[in-house]
Amino acid sequence: MSEENVSEIARKLEVLKLRFKEKAAKDISRLQQAAEQFRVGRFGPNDVVAAYHSLHRLAGSAGTFGYTVLGEEARALEVLLKPLAEINGELAPAQVQRVVDLAFVSRVASLVDSLSLDPVASQRTGAALLPVTVEAATDAVALVVHSDPEQAQNLVQGLELHGFFPVAVPSLKRAVEHGLADVSVLVVKDAKMLSEGSVLESVADTPPIVCVGAGDSFDERYALAECGVDGFLCEPVDVPLLADTMERLITEREESGSGRVMIVDDDPELLEHYGLVLEQGGLKVWRVNNPADILGALSEFRPDIVLMDVQMGTFRGPDLARLLRFEPEWLGLPIIYLSSENDREYQTDALAKGGDDFLVKPVSDAFLLRAVSVRCYRARQLDKLVSRDSLTGLLKHSVARSEINKEYVRCQRRGEQAVVAMLDLDHFKHVNDRYGHRTGDLVIKGLANLLRHQLRKSDVIGRYGGEEFVVALPNCSLIDASRVLQSVCEHMAGIGFQSDGQEFHVTLSVGIVPLQNYLTSDDAIDAADQALYRRKQAGRNGVTVGEEAPITERTQV
Amino acid sequence: MRMAGVTEMEMETRLERIMLVEDEEDIRAVAELALEAVGGFTLTTCASGQKALEALADFKPQLIVLDVMMPGMDGPTTLKAIREHPDFIDTPAIFMTAKVQPEEVNGYLSQGAVAVIPKPFDPMALSDKIRDIWSNLEPEQRSE
Incomplete structure (x- = not known):
């Protein structure tokens, strides 16, 4: 098992432990109240059995x-x-009091103390674990800090359906004690944020914070903004909207400072210097010392931008840029020249040959990092605009199709198996007609976010059209795919969407086939579509496996 | 990891599909982690005996793990109902319980369980334990 999987399991186990702890604390306090009542002879018919x-x-x-x-x-x-x-039948108070005496009550009360003892860390290390066959999806841990336990529970349940891994904690202090390093987002009651927000000052890197609350005056919101809050939603909370806000903040956080830069420079020392500066700033860097290597390096690394010296021995940057543009694939790749050339004429001339921008040397390290980070971010945004569906952030139809084709080729080459799935929301037209398109859009986003959470990072997820989605699961058996997507269906059906105070649910139909069993990837997509059609006829809400594919086939990883 | 045993293991039927019947949400969640992520099994969890009976025919478990004490149908009652289904007369079943007095263990075994796993269990060791139980079964009990 890879170290990543081991730490992933350890992290999930930590979350479950924490969740158990919160729940056990409540159980114990309930038990304590019950025991105190028993001791004075007060109990209903089933109270003792319940305890x-x-x-x-x-x-x-x-x-x-x-x-x-x-x-x-x-x-x-x-x-x-x-x-x-x-004992069957009624208990006499004296019978109960003989067992539940003062000592008993105090033993129950002190159960809570053993809860504050740190759980014994498991002695086992990764080496003792068995191999993982199914890569875990990346759950986003969300801590919910709310003064009202019932509301906290509602949020936890709601967010779970959206594929988050929520844990309720009673205070921000406890959240900090838990450690925020693995937490993707904090959901905090506004009043709690205002009164306890200062504990976050000691934390170096806090996750995005979304507040919920009743206060929607300008002053109240401004106070929250001053605390560094990233989002705000009015109570009662519209959970799909909350999930969407959280999703957006998490993605933004992941993408900032995660740019990929290729530097092309014939001076090895400068190359190394620029590389280090950018790497220390959190960017991924690929260094190309010999300009003749550039095409191979590009295909392998796929940078967001290229940083290029203007004059490299016998090679000139602008000509190299022009050469890159021979390949349609690199037409959109931003190329930034690093040059000591101050002449505007020369600069314009270089840009005309296929460059995008100039950074004039000498540049300070800090300026270089900022300038490059901003351009990476921008390049990524633009790329998203081209390849991603604007509503859901999922791949667009054509991009999804070509990604699935790449996966198909990979399967053929390596003899691996993958699954392709078509998904369609049931009776979606009714949703639009009845609740309006804005609400309809929220439902579509809800499913998109659910897919992002429940599936793996390596899975291809695309919006195929209106309410139709396509998914490819590399390295996955039909059985596993069916199980994962069945779980997506169940989560989807469980989400309560709201419109004008009315709650409604939307179900999902899925058709799946093994990608590698068809002549082309498009054939596989069509077959998945037919399976989806059969699912619709068989009553919707669930997963149907394409008929050509025997379900007995299974991966032996 | 167990290279030496590979040939031997391949001759046996591999355990893949496990059904877990457990009313407690916490335990279901930790068992999912223990059996799916750690153990690599395909797991279906059911929150009640009734749910287990509904899911049985679709999932076709090779092994069933049941909590003993559950509201409504308890573990032994659930197992009895499962046994009425002709396809699952012999499916090996394991009880999980916090009570492990020897006479109680024998009681559960006499009700048709192949083993009893005491609670609490170590989530990191649960898969190994289940694999051990599986490999000690008679070959005819290990169905596809």
Whole structure:
């Protein structure tokens, strides 16, 4: 198993532990209240059995999450309560009070102390783990900080359906204690942000923050903006809108400072210097010392921009740029010249030959980094505009098709298997007719975000048309694909969309086929479309596997 | 990792599809991590015995893991209902329970389980444990 997978599993386990901890704290406080009532002889017919079950659950689960002491103590208390729970018929107060005495109540109360003991770190290391066959999707951890536990729970449940990995924590302080390094986004009640926001000052790199609250006056919003909040939504929270805001902030964060630059310079020392400056600024750099290597390097690295010296031995930058433009693939690639040439005439001439911009030497390191970062970001935005669907941020029809074809070729070459899926929202026209296009768009975005979360980074996801989507899952068996997409269907059906106070649900139909079993990738897409059509006829809401494909076929990874 | 055992393993039927019946959400989530991400199995989790009965025919588990104490249908009752389905008369079943007195274990085994896994379990070791149980079964119990 790769180290990445091990750390991914460890991280998920941490999140589950944290979630268990929050839940157990509530269970314990409920148990404590119940025990105090029992001690004074107050209980309903099922209260004792309920308390017994609650202790039994803690005894069985606490150890799994590393809270061994808690589990053992809960087990001891469970054993004490068991004889009462097994009595059929009414319990006399005296019977209960004999077991639930002051000592019992205080033992229940101190369960919460063993919860604050840090869970024992698992002694096992990655080497002991078995290989992972299915790469995990990248879940975005969201911490929900809300003063009202019920609202927090609602948000957690809502966001889960959108493919986030939400955890409710009672305060920002606790969120900081948990560590924010692996957290993708914070969702915070506005009042909490204003009163506790200062604890975030000690954190070097905070995730994006979205506030929810009732206050929508200018002053209140300004105060939140001053705290560094990135987004705000009015309560009651429209969860799909919240999920979309979170999604946007996460993507923006991921993309800033993640540019790819190719530097072409015949001076090895300058090349190394520029490279280091940009790498330290967080950019990915590919250095080309010999201009003749440029075409191969481009195909391999696929930079956002190229930074090029104007005069490199016998080679001239502008001619090299012109040569690049021979290839349609590189027509849109921004080329920036680094030059000590100050002559405007010369600059214009160079630009006319296929360059995009000039940085005049000498440049300071800081200026170089900023200038290059900004251009990378811009180049990426433009590229997105061309290749991405503006509503969903997914690949456009033609780009998705060509990506799937690339995957097809890869499958043929390496003898791997992949799955292609067509997805279509059920009765989507009704949604548009009944709730309007704005709401319809939100539904489409909802599905897009869900796909982004539930699928892997390496999966191809495209918006094929209106409410139709196409997905390719490389290195994936039909069974796995069917399972993953079934789960997408279930999540989608669970999302409550809102329009004018009305809640409604939208389901999804999917058709899947094995990509490599067809003569061309377009044939596979057509076959997936036919499977989708059959799904629609068979009652929608679910996954249908193309008939040509025997379901028994399976990956042996 | 187990290169030496490869030939031997290939001759046996591989365990792939496991059904887990467990009412507690936390445990379902950690078991998913333990059996899917760590163990590489294909897992279906069911929140109740009723749900398990509904999912049975579609998923065709090779092995069923049941929590003993669940509201409504408990583990043993669920297993009994599963056994009424002709395709799953012999499907190996494992009980998970926080009670592991020896006489209780025997009680569960006599109800048709092949093993009992005590709770709490170590999420990192659960897959190994299940693989061990699987490899100790009679060959005819290990269905495709």
